[in-house]
Amino acid sequence: MGDFGFTVLKERHINYDANDKSIAEYIAEREPSFRICIECGCCSATCTTGNFIRFSLRELQILLKRGENEIVREQIDRCMLCGKCILVCPRGVNTRNVILLAREAFRKSVENEI
Amino acid sequence: MKLEGKKRIWSEYQKEIADDHYFYVRSCIRQSFFPGSEQFFLHFLGDVLGKDIYENPSHTTCTGIGYHSDVVPLSTIMTVIARHYALMKEAGYKHIVISCVTSFGIYTEIFETWKHFPEELEKTREYLYKATGREFDLPESMTHTSDIIYKFRNEIADRAKYRLVNHETGEPLNVVEHIGCHYSKMFPKYGVGGAEFPNVLGGMIEAWGGNVVDYPERRHCCGFGFRQYLVQANRGYSLSNTAKKFSSMKPYKPDLVLTNCPGCTMFMDKWQYTIREMEGTVYGNNGESIPVLTYEELAGLVMGYNPWDLGLQYHMVQAEPLLKKLGIEYDPADKFKTKDGRQMPVPQNLINA
Amino acid sequence: MLKADKREVVVIGGGAAGMEAAGQLAKAGCIVTLLERESVTGGHVKNWYHLFPDSRNSDEVIEYLARQVNHDNITVRTGVTAGSLEKNGKSIIINTSRGERIRSDAVIVATGFDLFESRRKEEYGYGIYDNVISSADLEMMFRKDSIKRHDGETPRRIGFVHCVGSRDAKVNNLYCSKLCCVTAVKQAMEVKKHIGNASVYCFYMDMRMGGALYEELYKESQEKYGIIYIRGKVSEVSENIDTRLIVKVEDTLAGRPLRMELDMLVLMAGMEMSEGGMGLAESSGLKTGENRFFAPADHHFGTNKSTVAGIFYAGACTAPMNITETISHARAAVADVMDYFRNI
Ligand code: SF4
Ligand code: SF4
Ligand code: SF4
Numbered sequence: 001m002g003d004f005g006f007t008v009l010k011e012r013h014i015n016y017d018a019n020d021k022s023i024a025e026y027i028a029e030r031e032p033s034f035r036i037c038i039e040c041g042c043c044s045a046t047c048t049t050g051n052f053i054r055f056s057l058r059e060l061q062i063l064l065k066r067g068e069n070e071i072v073r074e075q076i077d078r079c080m081l082c083g084k085c086i087l088v089c090p091r092g093v094n095t096r097n098v099i100l101l102a103r104e105a106f107r108k109s110v111e112n113e114i
Numbered sequence: 115m116k117l118e119g120k121k122r123i124w125s126e127y128q129k130e131i132a133d134d135h136y137f138y139v140r141s142c143i144r145q146s147f148f149p150g151s152e153q154f155f156l157h158f159l160g161d162v163l164g165k166d167i168y169e170n171p172s173h174t175t176c177t178g179i180g181y182h183s184d185v186v187p188l189s190t191i192m193t194v195i196a197r198h199y200a201l202m203k204e205a206g207y208k209h210i211v212i213s214c215v216t217s218f219g220i221y222t223e224i225f226e227t228w229k230h231f232p233e234e235l236e237k238t239r240e241y242l243y244k245a246t247g248r249e250f251d252l253p254e255s256m257t258h259t260s261d262i263i264y265k266f267r268n269e270i271a272d273r274a275k276y277r278l279v280n281h282e283t284g285e286p287l288n289v290v291e292h293i294g295c296h297y298s299k300m301f302p303k304y305g306v307g308g309a310e311f312p313n314v315l316g317g318m319i320e321a322w323g324g325n326v327v328d329y330p331e332r333r334h335c336c337g338f339g340f341r342q343y344l345v346q347a348n349r350g351y352s353l354s355n356t357a358k359k360f361s362s363m364k365p366y367k368p369d370l371v372l373t374n375c376p377g378c379t380m381f382m383d384k385w386q387y388t389i390r391e392m393e394g395t396v397y398g399n400n401g402e403s404i405p406v407l408t409y410e411e412l413a414g415l416v417m418g419y420n421p422w423d424l425g426l427q428y429h430m431v432q433a434e435p436l437l438k439k440l441g442i443e444y445d446p447a448d449k450f451k452t453k454d455g456r457q458m459p460v461p462q463n464l465i466n467a
Numbered sequence: 468m469l470k471a472d473k474r475e476v477v478v479i480g481g482g483a484a485g486m487e488a489a490g491q492l493a494k495a496g497c498i499v500t501l502l503e504r505e506s507v508t509g510g511h512v513k514n515w516y517h518l519f520p521d522s523r524n525s526d527e528v529i530e531y532l533a534r535q536v537n538h539d540n541i542t543v544r545t546g547v548t549a550g551s552l553e554k555n556g557k558s559i560i561i562n563t564s565r566g567e568r569i570r571s572d573a574v575i576v577a578t579g580f581d582l583f584e585s586r587r588k589e590e591y592g593y594g595i596y597d598n599v600i601s602s603a604d605l606e607m608m609f610r611k612d613s614i615k616r617h618d619g620e621t622p623r624r625i626g627f628v629h630c631v632g633s634r635d636a637k638v639n640n641l642y643c644s645k646l647c648c649v650t651a652v653k654q655a656m657e658v659k660k661h662i663g664n665a666s667v668y669c670f671y672m673d674m675r676m677g678g679a680l681y682e683e684l685y686k687e688s689q690e691k692y693g694i695i696y697i698r699g700k701v702s703e704v705s706e707n708i709d710t711r712l713i714v715k716v717e718d719t720l721a722g723r724p725l726r727m728e729l730d731m732l733v734l735m736a737g738m739e740m741s742e743g744g745m746g747l748a749e750s751s752g753l754k755t756g757e758n759r760f761f762a763p764a765d766h767h768f769g770t771n772k773s774t775v776a777g778i779f780y781a782g783a784c785t786a787p788m789n790i791t792e793t794i795s796h797a798r799a800a801v802a803d804v805m806d807y808f809r810n811i
Contacts, residue, residue: 038634040672041717046702048295048335050717050724052354059722080339081182083219083300087309088590088702092636096300103184115706119586119594310589310703330705330713365708 019067026105026114027064033093034101037061043085043095049078057085057095064102076102115328120311127308131265132255136167137207139198141214142175144376144408150425151410152213155259158413162273163266167211170201176217182340189241192234195224196242199250208254211262215375218258219296222304225256256304258297260374263409264306264314267321275418278324280369281441286325287369290404291315292359292382294375295335315372318409322416324370331362336378337385356385360397360404367399370436371406382406387430387465403431403465415442422448432466474808477502477561477571479549479747482510483532483790484782485577487797489543490535492575495805499541500569502561504548504743508536510579516609518790519653520680528790548743551750552778557811559777573777573804576753576761577797578744580783583632583640583737590703591628591734598622598712598731599704601631602647605654605733614661614731618710622665622730625658626714627651628701629671633737642758644737645787648675651735652688659692668695668727670716678789697725704732738787753778761785771800776811779803 028034037058044056055078063072076099085095108114136159145152159165177194180186202210212218228235242248263270278287293312298305307313310333316326337355342348359382363371373379383406389395390403398404406429407415414424421442426433427449437444450458474497478489481503489501507513509532515525536543548564552574561569585593585601593599597617600608608614616622629651633644648671655667674696676682688694699716707713711728718725740748740759748755754774756762761784764772771779781800782793 038672039719040700041698041719042700042702044719045699045715045717045724047724048339048355049351051358052351056717056722056724058717058719077341080335080342082295082335082339084295084333084335087299087302088637090630090635090637090700115597115710116595119592122586122594123589308589310592311595328706330707332705333703 014066014068016066020069021065021067022114023069023072023102023105023109024064024067026108027098027101030101031094031097033091034061034098036091037093038091040090042088042090043093046084046088047079048082048084049080053078055079057099060102061098069106072102073106076106120313123311124307124313127302127305127313129257129261129304129306130255131257131261132209134165135207136165136209136211136262137202137205137253138167138169138211139173139176139213139217140169141217141376142179143380144214147376147380147428148408148411148425149428150414150423151408154410154414154419154424155213155263158266158270158410159262163269168205168207170205172201173198176214176220178214178216178220179340181220182216183344184341189237191220192224192227192238193241193245195221196238196250197246197248199253200242200246200248202253203249203251208251209257210253210255211257211259213259214377215258215294215297216377218256218304219300221256222301225252226301228252258314258374260314260409261306263413264317267318270318270413270417271321271323274322274416276416276440276442278319278322278416278440280439282439286323287436287439288327288366289319289324290327290329290332290363290366290368290371291319292332292336292371292373292378294373294378297374315374315409318413319372322412327363327366327368329363329366331359334359334362336373336375336381338377338381343381352381353385353388356381357389357395360386360389364397368404369439370412371404372412373406373408376408379406379408384430390465398435402435405429405431405433405436405466407433407436415440418442420444420448422451430465432464435466474498474572475500475570476573476575476804477549477559477569478575478577478781479561480510480577480579480743480782480784481505481508481536481543481545482577482579482782483512483528483793484579484784484797484800485510485575486532486536487794488575488577488781488800489541490532490538491798491801492804493536493538493540495801497540497804499538500571501536501541501543502547502549502563503543503545506545508532508543508545511582512790514603514606516606517653517657519649520678520684522653549747551747552753552775553751554775554777557777573779573807575779575781575797575800575804576744576747576773576784577781577800578741578747578784580738580787581741583638583644583739585631585734585736587638588631588635588734591631591701591732592704592706593734596704596706596712597710599734600731601734601736602650602654603736605658609657609661612661614658616710616730620730621662623662624666624727624729625655625668625731625733626701626712626727626729627655627667627669627733627735628714629669629735630700631734631736632739634672640737640739640758642787643675645675645677646789647735647737648673649678649681649684651733652676652681652685652694654733655694656684656688656692659694666695667692668697668729670697670699670701670714672698672700679791699725738783741784744784751775758786769803771796771803777807779807
């Protein structure tokens with residue numbers, strides 16, 4: 001191939017149509033409150049984990065909904081399940097269950113169960 | 115800060131705490147790390163107050179640590195808890211007393227799960243019956259051991275030999291309280307005083323003459339976090355949370371940290387040692403570290419029990435500076451002697467000693 | 468059809484809605500009794516300082532409303548609460564807190580709203596931390612022309628928390644109170660007018676600038692006053708040893724938790740169905756919605772009508788409303804009352 005000293009850049013969009021949203025669907029079916037998050041950031045502000053390392057439950061939820069699963073797969077085990085997020089969520093999202101279900105969904109997707 | 119506002123909140127979170135006939139369930143770690151705590155609790159309720167408190171030798175771990183580390187599934191832990199209820203039913207008790215906050219969190223979580231998903235309760239009944247032939251009832255009340263000490267805090271104050279005041283200056287001691295995430299963050303209604311301004315330990319401190327310190331990171335986690343601690347590479351993360359709390363409380367010059375949960379006690383105690391070794395940072399006054407005590411240990415000190423009988427020597431941060439402030443007399447020579455007077459090996463490099 | 472001047476109407480509630488409705492009814496020839504629970508009329512407006520969007524002094528509104536009820540056909544009775552309403556043929560009987568039974572041909576319920584009690588959001592420490600105040604407390608400070616911390620110092624860093632008691636399942640208020648965003652913008656600017664070198668921050672989830680000139684006000688607050696907007700709901704507040712407040716929030720647009728120390732924190736308290744309104748709904752079988760405000764007979768054509776013939780609604784007892792909307796709604800209630808009289 002010819003080296004021109006520059007390249008064709010890849011698009012950086014969230015490829016919404018192609019992305020796999022099955023993990024999000026798996027969670028939403030079992031924990032409908034997953035759908036009503038308004039991305040307020042209360043959970044992530046108060047989260048013990050997010051204080052020191054990159055972990056925002058708000059961010060992970062929106063990423064799942066957009067099918068950007070890989071980042072979530074990497075980060076979801078960082079939660080300590082302390083429950084502080086449940087205490088503050090203004091929408092009453094059952095955050096701990098969302099996390100547990102996300103973990104379960106990733107586990108099952110490895111085992112080709114979903 | 116307005117105390118009135120806090121009192122109003124406390125009045126809204128008053129839980130039922132049974133008065134007698136307790137079914138006591140043990141913790142996995144507290145007997146070994148703070149052996150005096152449980153001993154004091156059973157002695158105080160049974161011998162001092164004359165209450166009926168029963169512990170069944172067939173009781174096991176609640177498997178909470180396994181559950182939080184993802185090795186024990188929910189259906190298993192629910193069945194284990196159901197088995198404890200079955201033991202309680204067989205012994206004829208209705209009030210369960212749980213001696214660990216992690217475990218207490220598990221019990222409350224499962225209780226609420228069963229309430230909202232009755233089919234889970236039915237499944238659990240079936241699993242337990244199939245596995246053991248046992249049947250169970252739900253408890254009439256669920257209390258944490260600290261709830262009971264809180265309930266009898268004035269009875270302890272009435273019998274106090276020492277108060278939480280500096281015996282030289284007459285000033286109340288500054289006490290940091292830490293209730294532990296799983297005591298009431300998941301379900302504020304199960305905690306004395308709720309989750310934001312809990313009063314379970316604060317009430318004891320106040321009744322025994324101390325000053326409760328409210329500092330910015332009061333609500334922050336102690337840093338335990340199960341998998342974070344269990345995997346060595348993740349421990350920095352646990353440690354950093356503890357460091358965050360301690361740096362936040364440092365300006366208030368705390369004389370003591372009072373904890374609710376065996377896990378918190380352990381981490382707030384032992385991580386102080388680690389941080390000191392790693393970075394040379396200490397959080398108390400005069401280059402000292404801050405003693406971290408359980409509520410039973412503190413109750414025992416207040417009532418004038420021998421600190422070595424209470425097991426204070428088994429902490430990483432030694433309590434001598436606190437004992438001096440309280441004016442408690444103790445014999446350093448007895449510190450590492452067995453009950454029958456034999457000398458035990460003396461640990462090296464004890465902090466604060 | 469019966470002529471209006473034979474008609475007696477009781478208006479319950481002497482705030483902006485009730486006063487405007489009473490005035491319009493009187494002008495149309497009705498004999499009006501205005502019942503107000505407090506010792507003076509004026510409702511919430513009298514606790515407010517300047518009004519959005521044009522910084523009008525609220526005293527001007529009070530004066531206008533006072534003129535509206537200054538009419539020979541209107542009897543203003545303060546210190547009286549309507550306990551319950553009952554139908555008696557075509558009449559409606561109002562049982563008052565003084566044990567009277569007042570007969571009327573129609574009733575306009577204008578019981579307004581209560582401000583959300585900020586202490587119910589425990590994690591913000593209202594009533595505990597000295598320098599956490601509510602939007603209503605700040606208005607009183609503006610009125611006294613003295614914005615001071617509890618220790619008497621002038622605050623230099625002030626934060627506003629949006630949606631306190633609104634859009635929050637934790638306090639059972641799912642709805643948006645609609646006015647607090649623009650009130651925060653207005654108050655933030657007002658603070659800057661009082662304390663020139665202050666830094667002012669608003670913590671919001673969405674900026675709901677849906678009224679006339681609101682968006683313009685928002686832009687002006689950024690451009691002329693340097694108000695800083697941070698998108699994130701404050702999750703908790705604590706106090707440090709110098710009694711400064713520490714807020715925890717995620718800067719959701721930057722995607723990282725943010726910590727900030729402030730001298731004063733203002734909670735934008737939402738609007739709730741008033742206790743008085745609630746009592747009336749229960750005692751008189753008036754329907755309320757999921758948001759606990761009075762549910763109108765029809766959301767498009769009958770926002771002033773109850774499901775009981777002869778009982779009408781005006782103002783914020785049906786939903787959060789600003790003063791402009793309240794006054795329009797009160798006038799519309801009067802139009803419905805007139806229509807009702809023409810048809811019975
Ligand atoms: S449960 Fe997990 S996500 Fe929620 S606050 Fe605790 S660590 Fe963060
Ligand atoms: S607190 Fe609740 S609504 Fe807010 S971002 Fe987290 S899950 Fe979503
Ligand atoms: S108007 Fe703004 S502050 Fe008020 S409830 Fe709605 S979004 Fe929240």
